[in-house]
Amino acid sequence: MSRILTAIALGSAAALALTACSGGSAADPSATGDASTAAGRAPKLTIGAVVDVATWKAADADWGNTATYYMAVYDTLLRTAADGTVEPGLAEEWTYNEEMTELTLELRDDVTFTDGTELTADLAAQNLVRFRDGASPNTSNLSAMTDATAVDEDTLLITLEQPDPALLTYLSQNSGLVAAASTFDAADAQTNPVGSGPYVLDTAASTIGSSYTFTAREDYWDADIQHYDALTINYYADASALLNALRDNQVDIANLNSVTQIPDAEAAGYTINQAPVNWKGLIIADRNGQVNEALADVKVRQAINYAVDREGLLQGLEAGYGEVTTQIFGPSTEAFVPELEGAYPYDPEKAKALLAEAGYPDGVTIVMPQTGFVPPSEPELIAGVLAESGINIEYEQAGESFIGDLLGGKWAMFSFGLNQEPMAWMTYQLAVSPGAAWNVYHQPDETVAALSDRMRLGGDDADAAAKELNEYIVEQAWFAPFYRVLGVIVTNDATTVTMKDGQAVSNLWDIVPA
Amino acid sequence: MLTFIAKRLLAGLGLVAALSVLTFFLLQLGASDTARHIAGQTATEEAVAQVEARLGLDKPVLEQFATWAGNALHGDLGLSWFNGQPVTEAVFSRISVTVSLAVGSVLLTAVIGIALGALAATRRGGLDRTVQVMAVLGQAIPGFLMALFLVIVFAINLDWFPATGYTKFADSPTAWLQSIALPIIALTIGSIGGVAQQVRGSMIDVLGRDYVRTLRSRGLPARRIVYRHVLRNAAGPALSVLGLQFVILLGGAVIVEQLFSIPGLGPLALTSTSKGDLPIVLGIVIVTAIIVTVVNTLVDVAQAWVNPKVRLS
Numbered sequence: 037m038s039r040i041l042t043a044i045a046l047g048s049a050a051a052l053a054l055t056a057c058s059g060g061s062a063a064d065p066s067a068t069g070d071a072s073t074a075a076g077r078a079p080k081l082t083i084g085a086v087v088d089v090a091t092w093k094a095a096d097a098d099w100g101n102t103a104t105y106y107m108a109v110y111d112t113l114l115r116t117a118a119d120g121t122v123e124p125g126l127a128e129e130w131t132y133n134e135e136m137t138e139l140t141l142e143l144r145d146d147v148t149f150t151d152g153t154e155l156t157a158d159l160a161a162q163n164l165v166r167f168r169d170g171a172s173p174n175t176s177n178l179s180a181m182t183d184a185t186a187v188d189e190d191t192l193l194i195t196l197e198q199p200d201p202a203l204l205t206y207l208s209q210n211s212g213l214v215a216a217a218s219t220f221d222a223a224d225a226q227t228n229p230v231g232s233g234p235y236v237l238d239t240a241a242s243t244i245g246s247s248y249t250f251t252a253r254e255d256y257w258d259a260d261i262q263h264y265d266a267l268t269i270n271y272y273a274d275a276s277a278l279l280n281a282l283r284d285n286q287v288d289i290a291n292l293n294s295v296t297q298i299p300d301a302e303a304a305g306y307t308i309n310q311a312p313v314n315w316k317g318l319i320i321a322d323r324n325g326q327v328n329e330a331l332a333d334v335k336v337r338q339a340i341n342y343a344v345d346r347e348g349l350l351q352g353l354e355a356g357y358g359e360v361t362t363q364i365f366g367p368s369t370e371a372f373v374p375e376l377e378g379a380y381p382y383d384p385e386k387a388k389a390l391l392a393e394a395g396y397p398d399g400v401t402i403v404m405p406q407t408g409f410v411p412p413s414e415p416e417l418i419a420g421v422l423a424e425s426g427i428n429i430e431y432e433q434a435g436e437s438f439i440g441d442l443l444g445g446k447w448a449m450f451s452f453g454l455n456q457e458p459m460a461w462m463t464y465q466l467a468v469s470p471g472a473a474w475n476v477y478h479q480p481d482e483t484v485a486a487l488s489d490r491m492r493l494g495g496d497d498a499d500a501a502a503k504e505l506n507e508y509i510v511e512q513a514w515f516a517p518f519y520r521v522l523g524v525i526v527t528n529d530a531t532t533v534t535m536k537d538g539q540a541v542s543n544l545w546d547i548v549p550a
Numbered sequence: 551m552l553t554f555i556a557k558r559l560l561a562g563l564g565l566v567a568a569l570s571v572l573t574f575f576l577l578q579l580g581a582s583d584t585a586r587h588i589a590g591q592t593a594t595e596e597a598v599a600q601v602e603a604r605l606g607l608d609k610p611v612l613e614q615f616a617t618w619a620g621n622a623l624h625g626d627l628g629l630s631w632f633n634g635q636p637v638t639e640a641v642f643s644r645i646s647v648t649v650s651l652a653v654g655s656v657l658l659t660a661v662i663g664i665a666l667g668a669l670a671a672t673r674r675g676g677l678d679r680t681v682q683v684m685a686v687l688g689q690a691i692p693g694f695l696m697a698l699f700l701v702i703v704f705a706i707n708l709d710w711f712p713a714t715g716y717t718k719f720a721d722s723p724t725a726w727l728q729s730i731a732l733p734i735i736a737l738t739i740g741s742i743g744g745v746a747q748q749v750r751g752s753m754i755d756v757l758g759r760d761y762v763r764t765l766r767s768r769g770l771p772a773r774r775i776v777y778r779h780v781l782r783n784a785a786g787p788a789l790s791v792l793g794l795q796f797v798i799l800l801g802g803a804v805i806v807e808q809l810f811s812i813p814g815l816g817p818l819a820l821t822s823t824s825k826g827d828l829p830i831v832l833g834i835v836i837v838t839a840i841i842v843t844v845v846n847t848l849v850d851v852a853q854a855w856v857n858p859k860v861r862l863s
Contacts, residue, residue: 226635227634244635244640246811272811273811274808277808280809
């Protein structure tokens with residue numbers, strides 16, 4: 037027996053030794069956000085994230101849910117306020133030429149990176165070119181940029197093939213991130229960011245894929261946006277883990293995986309902050325009838341819109357959290373038309389009549405993909421709703437290459453969610469223009485082309501053109517949106533946040549001690 | 551003894567090689583969209599092709615495997631396809647966390663399981679039946695359910711432990727113990743029953759043998775008979791079960807670590823497998839296979855140590 041006990045004791049010692057040697061993270065499990073301050077800042081902010089940062093390389097950076105990570109360590113050429121207003125960032129001033137094909141930016145001269153090097157216009161230009169040619173999912177943001185060059189030490193010139201009304205906004209997102217030159221060819225560029233941002237990543241205290249710790253830079257050029265001495269971003273891969281962290285008050289602020297978590301977060305004492313960030317619905321992609329002939333007829337597409345019970349789907353899929361809509365353009369954009377929200381009331385009889393007029397009195401059959409990304413009840417509910425109007429959905433199991441197949445035009449119509457961008461032009465670029473990824477068959481349209489030419493030049497006429505574009509797309513039923521999905525950020529009593537239009541996460545500097 | 555250990559380690563190398571081949575080709579079956587995942591949903595075909603070329607995915611599968619295996623034999627397990635982190639760094643920064651949970655759980659299992667098994671075997675009656683019912687219940691309750699129950703009761707309601715997260719021992723031994731306590735208990739509850747029942751069965755068997763009756767007839771105290779003679783002879787099967795439990799617990803830790811948001815191998819294995827991050831998955835498989843081999847070898851050696859009558863062959 038004594039030998040068994042000895043063995044257990046040795047095992048205990050081994051376990052302790054193993055842990056002592058651990059290089060793992062120190063995801064601090066204790067509650068944070070206490071109100072005491074040091075050097076004018078609160079001591080610590082703990083953020084719960086539902087998406088991990090895939091790479092720290094600025095040229096390959098994603099945005100959306102991962103924006104918080106990048107805003108901690110990098111600066112952008114410009115910034116956008118919570119209401120979408122473009123503000124100075126690394127660039128203090130900016131001007132367009134008359135044709136809006138040249139953008140000149142005057143950069144600050146007091147910016148240093150964490151490796152000690154200084155910001156120059158040439159470095160910013162290199163970053164822009166690297167982003168355009170990099171592996172970010174948003175490289176198309178800079179597709180209109182023909183070149184970026186340094187006019188002098190602090191003056192950056194961006195040349196465009198044609199005007200891009202969203203460029204300033206893009207420069208306030210991942211397209212405008214500026215990294216130090218030392219990271220360009222560094223072997224650890226993806227795991228060790230070198231930026232000029234308000235915080236620096238403590239790689240020793242962080243574990244990739246789990247927890248990231250940052251400390252405030254003492255010599256940062258814009259100390260007003262540094263509200264905390266330290267940040268920790270804990271990534272919760274599991275929805276239950278995030279809920280438990282909230283129930284135990286382990287995070288000060290967090291995005292929720294789903295609106296269905298709202299009651300639990302409220303019960304745990306968190307404040308619910310919400311804003312529409314996506315729209316969800318059907319992308320009626322095959323408007324030329326290449327895969328499904330019926331969809332070439334606008335009456336069939338309109339019938340699909342009349343067949344959608346938006347209120348029912350919102351209740352069934354999102355427990356009522358969200359806003360029903362018929363538009364892919366967000367309420368804060370210049371394209372939004374409130375009256376259009378009533379364009380397609382739920383009317384199965386009208387849907388059937390339109391199908392009959394289009395030559396399909398017995399209804400139509402459409403093949404759509406089914407994936408494991410959503411619970412099986414979702415496609416069942418959608419198919420059930422459409423079937424009441426004679427629109428029969430046959431589901432085909434999507435494989436590993438789901439997204440590639442979607443973008444490759446495998447399915448004529450599919451259920452999906454897309455960003456509700458803060459600018460009409462950005463939505464146009466995402467889902468409407470012939471080159472847009474989500475104009476899956478890249479179908480051109482003369483009316484859209486004429487309207488986009490007007491939108492491109494900006495001004496009042498551009499706003500009017502955006503509205504006309506929206507009305508045209510709704511009337512032509514390119515999509516059948518169900519509802520706007522709410523992005524939800526919860527905050528504890530020690531923290532407040534200002535939500536940002538069209539972005540899943542707020543600006544980091546808009547998270548402040550209460 | 552040394553020959554035996556060498557043979558076991560050699561067999562372990564074969565196991566590592568076989569698992570590597572199996573893992574590589576199994577993941578190839580479902581890796582059709584990895585380059586697109588890396589390049590981004592809306593990346594152009596050219597960008598996707600660039601990623602394929604950079605990672606060597608445009609080469610024949612056998613050539614890809616030969617390249618990986620050649621590098622692995624030189625100690626280079628490569629970089630994560632998704633974030634560029636060296637595989638050895640990714641795996642070794644997390645392995646100690648997972649092994650700590652597994653070792654802690656095995657130790658707790660050993661202490662409680664052996665004690666319960668010994669009590670059930672020697673006392674029998676109502677206590678025996680109670681232990682058996684508890685053992686079955688413990689095995690029947692899924693680990694994740696137990697983890698959620700523990701979190702709600704002991705972390706959220708009683709606030710004795712943190713609900714999620716991990717603190718390094720070096721940062722705070724107390725906080726470290728608090729952070730791993732619930733995960734270890736969640737892992738342990740399901741495995742106690744197996745060990746307790748094994749110990750109980752073995753001890754009942756040994757207690758009925760002639761030499762035990764002889765010892766009793768010589769007037770030796772019952773406690774001494776149980777602890778010095780019966781338990782030692784019954785320890786062999788229990789050690790085997792414990793070794794097996796360690797391997798099972800390594801697998802069980804995947805779910806428990808995810809639920810407790812602990813940065814061990816579990817979440818890394820889950821995310822890497824779902825994304826198709828082949829180098830990371832292979833690294834995890836290799837290291838896990840090595841651990842399993844070493845543990846099995848240690849169990850065999852320990853059996854001989856605890857009971858010298860066992861002959862290694």
